[in-house]
Amino acid sequence: MQEGFVDSPAVQQLLDKVAGTGSSEGDDRIKAVVRDLVEQVMRVIVRHDLSEGEVWQGVNFLQEGADEFGLIMPGLGIEHFLDLYMDEKDKEAGRDGGTPRTIEGPLYVQGAPLVENGADLTDDPDDTGTLYMSGRIYGPDGEQVENAIVHVWHANSKGFYSHFDPTGEQTPFNNRRRIQAEDGGYAFRSKMPSGYSVPPGGASDQLMKVLGRHGNRPAHVHFFIEAPGYRQLTTQINFGDDPFAADDFAFGTRDGLLPVPNRQGDTANIQFDFHLQRADSDADEVFSSRKRLSVDA
Known part of the structure; x- marks a missing residue:
């Protein structure tokens, strides 16, 4: 699948909802950062054709390694x-x-x-x-x-x-x-x-x-x-x-x-x-x- 999938209307609408861009409440700067960050994660998933299992393997690593983020x-x-x-x-x-x-x-x-x-x-x-x-x-x-x-x-x-x-x-x-x-x-x-x-x-x-x-x-x-x-x-x-x-x-x-x-x-x-x-x-x-x-x- 091409990375352009992330640019599709369905994914872009999802990103807007994730970042709360349609709401007048919240912090606009943080909304913009979260939207860009989540979009880049999505692009990495598509670019490297990560499986669902590989994605959750990464999440597990981050959860288990939280004490060593420093x-x-x-x-x-x-x-x-x-x-x-x-x-x-x-x-x-x-x-x-x-x-x-x-x-x-x-x-x-x-x-x-x-x-x-x-x-x-x-x-x-x-x-x-x-x-x-x-x-x-x-x-x-x-x-x-x-x-x-x-x-x-x-x-x-x-x-x-x-x-x-x-x-x-x-x-x-x-x-x-x-x-x-x-x-x-x-x-x-x-x-x-x-x-x-x-x-x-x-x-x-x-x-x-x-x-x-x-x-x-x-x-x-x-x-x-x-x-x-x-x-x-x-x-x-x-x-x-x-x-x-x-x-x-x-x-x-x-x-x-x-x-x-x-x-x-x-x-x-x-x-x-x-x-x-x-x-x-x-x-x-x-x-x-x-x-x-x-x-x-």
């Missing part, structure tokens, strides 16, 4: 696509420069303790080396950014994040802090993070295998940077010497975000500066409306 989104490149899309919108608006944005991932937790510069992020024993990381925070004209807060979070040496650790062994906010930058600079130390893979046998793992892909991430450290008068930055650095640094299943690797740690014995040092863009409005300074886990410190 991994499936980056694994399918959708979260990275959002970065590319926002970059292009910035380019069209004449906004460029600054540290590249990259994916947030699903494992941020609101409410981490606010600590002084140079703090130790790690609360739990961990049989691994120590990471020392520091740098400066600059504005678009090279000015020192004042009153910045640096949100930092990363995995332990087993690849697990506090609050999401399946072993239940980590204390709350292990390897998570908000650092009050001082004189335009930030610094912290912590136990060395490790790369990790998606949960074995889970929905993300099943999807990667059927696509002939792996589900591994390199060792990395996540950051939010916020400061009055500047755009909030969501980014992360991947360890440039990690085997998966250039082959991140989540597509989090970007040019300019691959520092190679200076390793000496069981310690590693990373010096990395952040360059912020100036905010055009109050909305530029705040986090996106994405739902995040919130825990009291």
